[in-house]
Structure formats: structure tokens, C-alpha cells
Amino acid sequence: MKIRLLPSSFEKDGSASARQHLTCFLIDDVVAIDAGSLAMAITDDERPLIQDIVLTHAHLDHVAGLPLFIDDQFSSLEHPIRIHATNEVIDVLERDIFNWSVYPRFSELKNSHGAVVDYRPFEQGTEFSVAHLNIRSIAVNHRVPCSGFVVSDGLSTVAITGDTAGMDTFWESLGNSPRLDALLIECAFPNELEELARTSHHLTPRQMGRELKKSKQHDCPIFAINIKPAYRKEVVKQIGELGIDRLEVLEVGRTYEW
Numbered sequence: 001m002k003i004r005l006l007p008s009s010f011e012k013d014g015s016a017s018a019r020q021h022l023t024c025f026l027i028d029d030v031v032a033i034d035a036g037s038l039a040m041a042i043t044d045d046e047r048p049l050i051q052d053i054v055l056t057h058a059h060l061d062h063v064a065g066l067p068l069f070i071d072d073q074f075s076s077l078e079h080p081i082r083i084h085a086t087n088e089v090i091d092v093l094e095r096d097i098f099n100w101s102v103y104p105r106f107s108e109l110k111n112s113h114g115a116v117v118d119y120r121p122f123e124q125g126t127e128f129s130v131a132h133l134n135i136r137s138i139a140v141n142h143r144v145p146c147s148g149f150v151v152s153d154g155l156s157t158v159a160i161t162g163d164t165a166g167m168d169t170f171w172e173s174l175g176n177s178p179r180l181d182a183l184l185i186e187c188a189f190p191n192e193l194e195e196l197a198r199t200s201h202h203l204t205p206r207q208m209g210r211e212l213k214k215s216k217q218h219d220c221p222i223f224a225i226n227i228k229p230a231y232r233k234e235v236v237k238q239i240g241e242l243g244i245d246r247l248e249v250l251e252v253g254r255t256y257e258w
């Protein structure tokens with residue numbers, strides 16, 4: 001399974017920045033997990049290959065690219081883009097984004113081939129198929145309803161926490177999973193901002209260290225994701241200070257293969 005965290009901002013020379021403002025993982029070039037930079041960070045060749053988008057939750061950094069991604073292809077789509085999300089998340093998209101005030105309600109529009117959006121609701125704690133992947137959703141502990149995912153292509157399995165504070169269900173559920181090839185875990189704020197992390201339901205390196213002790217996936221490579229760009233330097237340093245061999249920061253723009 002190939003996974004790439006798409007870039008979302010750029011350096012002075014135009015190269016992709018390591019800072020992660022937005023979240024969008026592209027899996028095997030065809031499935032997007034979240035859509036933060038989906039419209040902005042893909043090429044014209046890549047765009048039509050992506051027909052399935054799976055959302056953890058509806059916070060802006062995870063959906064900012066979604067309206068633009070649909071808009072870019074509005075006339076050319078021969079099949080609707082499938083948006084896999086919980087009903088809570090779909091309700092937020094329809095009420096707060098695709099509401100004609102912020103952006104057009106694409107679910108009411110058709111092109112010459114028909115509908116352009118196909119909502120595919122899933123329930124927390126269930127498994128569902130997306131393209132060639134099997135995905136299990138697990139409720140995590142964020143300020144709003146948010147899903148973590150265990151993604152498998154039949155050969156490899158990768159777990160992604162989504163945005164979260166401390167969790168129990170996620171770790172218990174992973175404990176019942178077959179071997180994991182990689183775990184992607186959020187780590188938004190530095191230790192000094194533990195109070196803010198608590199209020200906004202995110203993790204700091206110290207809290208992430210505690211969380212990882214709950215994990216039974218001892219031999220699996222672990223990658224920190226969702227580091228707030230403003231605190232990246234401190235968070236990366238504090239992650240290093242945890243002294244966990246298999247833990248590193250997921251590089252933006254790099255294709256990982258498991």
C-alpha cells in the first residue's frame with residue numbers, strides 16, 4: 001500500500017514545505033483520506049484517478065480542498081465522487097460548507113452525466129469497502145465526532161488516528177487487529193500547550209508517549225502526523241526526546257510503501 005501525505009504550503013523557492021497545514025493522505029493514488037489539500041496538491045493527471053474520499057471529520061484543515069476538488073471536475077465527471085463519512089460529518093458539510101453561502105450545494109446539481117457527489121455514510125465501529133481497500137472506522141476522542149481508520153489492502157494494514165486526544169476504544173480495537181504495518185498518530189501541540197491540547201482534544205508529545213504505552217502494536221513503525229505548523233520545531237524536538245526507536249515524523253510529500 002502506498003501512502004502520501006500531500007503538501008499544503010510552499011517554501012520561497014516554490015518547493016513543498018514540510019509544514020502540515022492541511023491533512024490529506026493519498027492511498028494508492030486512488031483513495032483520499034481527508035481532503036485538506038486535495039484540490040491544491042495534485043496534478044491534472046492525478047485528479048481524475050481519485051474517486052473516493054474518506055473523511056475523519058469536518059474540521060477545515062481536513063476538508064478545505066473538498067469543495068474545490070469537486071468544482072475543478074464539475075463538468076468532466078462521468079461518475080459522482082464518492083464521499084465516505086459518518087452522517088454527523090455529512091450533515092456538517094451540507095449545513096456549513098455546501099450551503100450556497102460558503103459554496104454551492106453540489107448534491108443538488110448535476111452535470112451532463114448526472115450527479116457529481118455520492119455520499120456514502122458509514123457507522124462508527126464498522127468495516128466498509130472503498131475501491132480496493134477495506135476500512136474499519138473507530139471513534140476517537142476529538143472535540144467533534146471523529147473517526148480513526150484501520151486501512152487494509154489485503155496485504156498491508158495501516159492505522160490512522162485522525163485528530164484525537166487520549167483514547168481507549170481505539171487501542172482496544174487495534175489490539176484485536178492483525179499485525180499492523182504502520183501506525184500514524186496525531187501530535188498537534190508542544191508539551192507547553194497541554195491545556196490547549198486538552199481543550200481542543202489533541203495530543204502533545206508527552207501525551208502521545210502515554211498513549212503509545214497503551215498500544216500492543218509493539219513492533220510497528222509509528223509516524224507522528226498533524227503537527228501544528230506554528231509549533232513544528234518544538235514538537236519534533238519533543239517527539240525525539242521520547243526516545244522511542246520506531247517513532248518518527250511522517251514526511252510531507254514522500255511516498256511510503258508498506
Ligand SMILES: [Zn+2]
Pocket residue numbers: 057059142163
Ligand atoms: Zn480536528
